[in-house]
Amino acid sequence: MSEDRPAALLPAARGGSGLLARVAGGEARARRERRLVRDAQRGSAEAVEELFRREWPRAYRAAYLVVHDAAAAEDIAQEAFLAALRALDRFDRRRPFGPWMHRIVVNRAIDVARARALRREVDAAAGVTEEAPPDEPSLPFSDQVLEALRELGPEQRAVVALRYLFDYTPGEIARALELPRGTVNSRLRRALDRLAEVLGAEHLGGPR
Amino acid sequence: MSRALEKRLRSELREHAAPGEPAARRRSWEVVEAALAERAGLGEVGRRRQRPLLRLVLVAALLATGLAAALTPAGAEVGEWIEERIGLGPEETQPTLRGFPGGGRLLAVSDSGAWVVNPGGGMRRLGAYSEVGWSPNGLFVIGTQGHRITALEPDGEPRWSLARPGRLSDPAWSPGDGFRVAYLERARAGTSVRVVDGSGRFDHLVARRAARLTPAWRPGRGYVLTFAAAGSAATFTVDADSGRRLWSARTGRPPVALAWTRNGGRLVALLPRSLRVYGRNGRLLGERRLPAGRARALAVHPAGRRAAVAVTRRDVSSVLSLRLDRPGAAPRQLFTGSGTFSGLAWSPNGRRLLVGWPEANQWLLVGGKRPRAFAGVSRQLDPGATGAGFPRLSGWCCPR
Numbered sequence: 118m119s120e121d122r123p124a125a126l127l128p129a130a131r132g133g134s135g136l137l138a139r140v141a142g143g144e145a146r147a148r149r150e151r152r153l154v155r156d157a158q159r160g161s162a163e164a165v166e167e168l169f170r171r172e173w174p175r176a177y178r179a180a181y182l183v184v185h186d187a188a189a190a191e192d193i194a195q196e197a198f199l200a201a202l203r204a205l206d207r208f209d210r211r212r213p214f215g216p217w218m219h220r221i222v223v224n225r226a227i228d229v230a231r232a233r234a235l236r237r238e239v240d241a242a243a244g245v246t247e248e249a250p251p252d253e254p255s256l257p258f259s260d261q262v263l264e265a266l267r268e269l270g271p272e273q274r275a276v277v278a279l280r281y282l283f284d285y286t287p288g289e290i291a292r293a294l295e296l297p298r299g300t301v302n303s304r305l306r307r308a309l310d311r312l313a314e315v316l317g318a319e320h321l322g323g324p325r
Numbered sequence: 326m327s328r329a330l331e332k333r334l335r336s337e338l339r340e341h342a343a344p345g346e347p348a349a350r351r352r353s354w355e356v357v358e359a360a361l362a363e364r365a366g367l368g369e370v371g372r373r374r375q376r377p378l379l380r381l382v383l384v385a386a387l388l389a390t391g392l393a394a395a396l397t398p399a400g401a402e403v404g405e406w407i408e409e410r411i412g413l414g415p416e417e418t419q420p421t422l423r424g425f426p427g428g429g430r431l432l433a434v435s436d437s438g439a440w441v442v443n444p445g446g447g448m449r450r451l452g453a454y455s456e457v458g459w460s461p462n463g464l465f466v467i468g469t470q471g472h473r474i475t476a477l478e479p480d481g482e483p484r485w486s487l488a489r490p491g492r493l494s495d496p497a498w499s500p501g502d503g504f505r506v507a508y509l510e511r512a513r514a515g516t517s518v519r520v521v522d523g524s525g526r527f528d529h530l531v532a533r534r535a536a537r538l539t540p541a542w543r544p545g546r547g548y549v550l551t552f553a554a555a556g557s558a559a560t561f562t563v564d565a566d567s568g569r570r571l572w573s574a575r576t577g578r579p580p581v582a583l584a585w586t587r588n589g590g591r592l593v594a595l596l597p598r599s600l601r602v603y604g605r606n607g608r609l610l611g612e613r614r615l616p617a618g619r620a621r622a623l624a625v626h627p628a629g630r631r632a633a634v635a636v637t638r639r640d641v642s643s644v645l646s647l648r649l650d651r652p653g654a655a656p657r658q659l660f661t662g663s664g665t666f667s668g669l670a671w672s673p674n675g676r677r678l679l680v681g682w683p684e685a686n687q688w689l690l691v692g693g694k695r696p697r698a699f700a701g702v703s704r705q706l707d708p709g710a711t712g713a714g715f716p717r718l719s720g721w722c723c724p725r
Contacts, residue, residue: 166354187345191530259337309327313327
């Protein structure tokens with residue numbers, strides 16, 4: 118599986134630090150991530166826990182945004198993290214860890230969403246989650262934004278997640294999804310147009 | 326495009342949690358922790374990986390001493406010991422279980438792995454699988470071992486394989502077109518039911534909190550699966566693709582086995598002391614109390630009108646035949662023996678019933694003019710075995 122090959126990372130950002138600096142919030146954070154990966158490779162459970170704490174929530178959110186199903190999102194985020202864990206020994210520490218995981222998560226989520234669309238699934242997880250324990254209280258996404266995102270196709274949702282959750286540039290999204298940059302730009306534009314329609318003008322403020 | 330919209334999206338997606346996130350995070354961390362522990366300790370997987378090397382060293386050492394020993398009686402003994410230890414004896418290549426009836430092939434699992442028994446008694450070892458099942462037309466076998474589920478040809482050649490963090494078990498191929506495979510995954514958070522396409526793609530979660538019991542596919546339209554819930558005496562019948570619950574049924578006691586009749590008209594739930602029959606949509610059609618004892622195994626007849634049930638009481642077991650179209654009718658006793666019967670399998674034409682009988686180390690064929698026994702089964706399906714395990718019957722499928 119390509120997800121198990123850490124060599125197939127996102128291309129390094131131009132200038133060597135742009136992507137990671139933006140995504141992880143600066144070079145210091147990138148150094149910290151490299152240290153964590155190194156410690157995890159040496160068997161530190163604390164380092165793995167820290168990587169999980171940093172990366173898992175966004176991975177879950179990205180997966181959820183694409184598939185709109187909590188159980189599937191959990192599976193996708195978990196599989197991505199375990200794939201990363203399995204491949205740690207072969208991981209090139211000069212490469213950023215987060216973007217690698219993000220790409221696995223978003224691509225896998227798109228696959229799942231497409232497969233479900235093919236099967237005309239309309240009511241994912243209903244009924245079977247009935248006996249699951251209630252979730253801890255949290256400040257959730259607003260229903261309004263969730264509903265608006267539901268109006269988009271999985272490919273558009275993936276682009277929105279990569280742009281606004283992970284802060285990737287359209288060029289970086291194009292490389293992550295192996296799409297032409299023009300396709301990314303048009304998906305992003307159509308997604309935002311649709312979101313603006315659904316959310317209504319009163320929520321949008323002034324023009325760009 | 327609006328900066329306000331972009332700002333709102335950034336803020337919402339980064340600062341707020343997605344639905345289900347906190348509990349999912351807790352469960353996922355438990356799985357990651359378990360994977361970490363395994364990675365650190367190597368555990369069972371690591372030990373198992375050493376075995377081929379150990380075996381190679383053993384062969385080399387034995388070959389080195391073989392020349393000196395070959396001409397002496399002691400050498401002959403060593404030779405037999407070699408054959409028994411590393412499984413290169415005649416048992417592996419010669420037909421055994423001679424005279425095993427035709428009309429299909431039998432799947433069984435011994436301590437040495439999964440085996441196909443062909444008509445006439447020829448056998449083929451498929452590999453180290455702990456649980457196996459046939460595809461609907463017997464073209465493929467689905468097997469689980471540790472963290473992996475594998476679809477393979479009946480000659481043992483893998484077609485696809487899938488690994489999961491938890492322990493995988495109870496594979497079941499959907500009937501009809503065979504486009505889905507259900508299996509269970511056991512993790513710290515509990516047992517879940519998962520389904521993967523027959524091509525090995527689109528693996529997905531169907532339900533959490535399942536009991537450790539092989540799910541049963543309902544024949545007919547769609548992909549409908551029944552499984553037992555953990556910790557409660559209930560079964561759930563769901564659409565396997567969406568996970569949508571179609572109906573549920575309280576069973577009173579946790580089921581021992583679940584099976585649908587071939588036409589998808591009846592669900593049979595074997596409970597420890599009774600047999601319940603439900604209709605296609607979950608209506609209880611009837612319940613038959615079993616004779617005193619504990620129910621062990623269930624096999625629904627291919628025609629769907631009756632089921633065989635193995636019941637054990639005080640070290641004596643019986644095989645009973647029960648009518649499914651008249652659940653209230655008294656059961657008919659087919660066979661009784663000492664010990665516990667370990668499994669039941671109807672021949673594909675439904676004329677004979679194979680009964681696993683560990684105490685006698687036999688498979689017993691019931692339904693002809695007189696019962697017919699195949700003796701020494703554990704040694705035949707596990708050359709070099711210590712005799713600790715008895716091969717489990719895993720399905721008898723499909724005339725070719």
